[in-house]
Amino acid sequence: xxxxxxxxxxxxxxxxxxxxxxxxxxxxxxxxxxxxxxxxxxxxxxxxxxxxxxxxxxxxxxxxxxxxxxxxxxxxxxxxxxxxxxxxxxxxxxxxxxxxxxxxxxxxxxxxxxxxxxxxxxxxxxxxxxxxxxxxxxxxxxxxxxxxxxxxxxxxxxxxxxxxxxxxxxxxxxxxxxxxxxxxxxxxxxxxxxxxxxxxxxxxxxxxxxxxxxxxxxxxxxxxxxxxxxxxxxxxxxxxxxxxxxxxxxxxxxxxxxxxxxxxxxxxxxxx
Amino acid sequence: xxxxxxxxxxxxxxxxxxxxxxxxxxxxxxxxxxxxxxxxxxxxxxxxxxxxxxxxxxxxxxxxxxxxxxxxxxxxxxxxxxxxxxxxxxxxxxxxxxxxxxxxxxxxxxxxxxxxxxxxxxxxxxxxxxxxxxxxxxxxxxxxxxxxxxxxxxxxxxxxxxxxxxxxxxxxxxxxxxxxxxxxxxxxxxxxxxxxxxxxxxxxxxxxxxxxxxxxxxxxxxxxxxxxxxxxxxxxxxxxxxxx
Numbered sequence: 001x002x003x004x005x006x007x008x009x010x011x012x013x014x015x016x017x018x019x020x021x022x023x024x025x026x027x028x029x030x031x032x033x034x035x036x037x038x039x040x041x042x043x044x045x046x047x048x049x050x051x052x053x054x055x056x057x058x059x060x061x062x063x064x065x066x067x068x069x070x071x072x073x074x075x076x077x078x079x080x081x082x083x084x085x086x087x088x089x090x091x092x093x094x095x096x097x098x099x100x101x102x103x104x105x106x107x108x109x110x111x112x113x114x115x116x117x118x119x120x121x122x123x124x125x126x127x128x129x130x131x132x133x134x135x136x137x138x139x140x141x142x143x144x145x146x147x148x149x150x151x152x153x154x155x156x157x158x159x160x161x162x163x164x165x166x167x168x169x170x171x172x173x174x175x176x177x178x179x180x181x182x183x184x185x186x187x188x189x190x191x192x193x194x195x196x197x198x199x200x201x202x203x204x205x206x207x208x209x210x211x212x213x214x215x216x217x218x219x220x221x222x223x224x225x226x227x228x229x230x231x232x233x234x235x236x237x238x239x240x241x242x243x244x245x246x247x248x249x250x251x252x253x254x255x256x257x258x259x260x261x262x263x264x265x266x267x268x269x270x271x272x
Numbered sequence: 273x274x275x276x277x278x279x280x281x282x283x284x285x286x287x288x289x290x291x292x293x294x295x296x297x298x299x300x301x302x303x304x305x306x307x308x309x310x311x312x313x314x315x316x317x318x319x320x321x322x323x324x325x326x327x328x329x330x331x332x333x334x335x336x337x338x339x340x341x342x343x344x345x346x347x348x349x350x351x352x353x354x355x356x357x358x359x360x361x362x363x364x365x366x367x368x369x370x371x372x373x374x375x376x377x378x379x380x381x382x383x384x385x386x387x388x389x390x391x392x393x394x395x396x397x398x399x400x401x402x403x404x405x406x407x408x409x410x411x412x413x414x415x416x417x418x419x420x421x422x423x424x425x426x427x428x429x430x431x432x433x434x435x436x437x438x439x440x441x442x443x444x445x446x447x448x449x450x451x452x453x454x455x456x457x458x459x460x461x462x463x464x465x466x467x468x469x470x471x472x473x474x475x476x477x478x479x480x481x482x483x484x485x486x487x488x489x490x491x492x493x494x495x496x497x498x499x500x501x502x503x504x505x506x507x508x509x510x511x512x513x514x515x516x
Binding site: 111242245246 | 375379382463467472474476478479481484489492
């Protein structure tokens with residue numbers, strides 16, 4: 001991939017500013033862009049959210065339906081989280097099968113929510129080993145300005161917090177929908193993903209698209225409501241020292257606590 | 273990762289794990305460099321029950337050409353599991369898991385390879401998992417790094433990988449398949465032992481901030497043990513049996 005000249009110029013500017021502890025959009029090094037969350041934007045979905053993180057925009061929907069459990073996990077419901085970057089989000093996106101970046105994005109967002117144990121899947125069993133409730137969380141990126149990991153994660157969490165799980169009762173060994181008796185999901189914790197970039201040994205929180213292009217390495221750390229770490233993913237072409245990894249974990253906990261307060265404002269978010 | 277009910281005692285009261293190891297003891301590791309005729313560099317690793325083959329080609333011409341970079345070479349990496357490598361037959365097509373692992377392995381090797389010396393070329397790293405056990409991505413990385421060195425590709429440092437994890441509320445080195453399934457956390461780490469940089473870090477499972485620090489430190493110590501085995505493999509290949 002050849003770097004266009006304009007990107008080289010931007011990179012020089014970003015590096016020069018960072019030497020004085022400044023960022024290209026005027027933020028502090030540990031400052032997250034404005035986060036705006038609207039829920040219930042897709043009434044046909046059981047839960048949904050539109051999230052803007054700076055100029056990155058995600059629309060996320062949760063669909064909930066009975067399904068067969070995984071063969072070795074008959075005592076718990078199914079949780080699957082995906083992500084897709086739409087071609088209208090960025091001129092460089094092409095249609096077709098997902099590339100490795102998109103697959104990594106979906107897996108990291110899924111892992112953060114899953115490993116935190118946010119949803120108590122044992123409460124989603126209809127008939128053990130035969131029929132369980134499946135929660136499918138699909139993120140679509142509609143506008144791109146960097147840091148899709150966190151934006152998709154916040155959209156997923158907001159959609160799950162605000163979703164309603166329909167009620168099924170068992171008739172003739174098959175689940176049958178009970179109308180108008182949906183209830184809140186079994187939530188145990190609110191996971192918050194925080195992505196940090198490393199540019200010339202400076203750690204910045206929530207990199208925007210220009211910063212994303214100049215990063216030497218990045219790390220995404222998800223923390224739960226207790227302030228513990230539940231998922232990590234390092235990426236990029238450079239490494240981190242042990243001291244930098246400890247600093248990133250501390251930043252993820254302090255920044256995560258601030259973001260969690262915003263997520264608690266979402267309908268259903270005040271329960272943890 | 274939920275803790276599932278199981279009959280396995282992951283850690284007994286003497287601090288011995290389900291496969292008889294101590295908490296800071298890695299599984300047996302054997303690496304052999306230069307095992308393939310056609311590849312420019314290659315390595316075979318046995319890491320516990322993992323059996324993995326890595327082959328390196330290049331620097332060579334890039335196809336398709338538009339992927340070439342005029343400033344530096346590119347690194348491509350494919351991590352692939354054979355259908356017979358696991359208990360239930362695996363579909364031979366690359367899964368999403370394998371595509372993600374290929375990407376993180378590539379990014380773990382990139383900091384070590386001096387790609388700026390080879391503009392417009394590609395170095396291809398092919399990793400084939402013949403038999404999989406817990407920690408296959410770390411074992412794959414260890415073999416791939418030795419294969420790169422065996423190919424004579426200039427490197428800033430070796431890349432050594434080893435996982436640590438949390439089992440029965442204890443941080444342990446190099447978790448095996450049972451500990452991965454039944455344990456509380458799994459953290460694969462890759463490390464450049466001389467430059468002291470972590471080039472791969474993932475985590476599944478819940479750790480307190482103190483446990484996170486201890487887990488990274490434990491894994492780094494494991495990487496240093498692996499580094500000695502990698503050096504020995506290369507010495508054995510190029511200088512015959514290394515002095516004891």
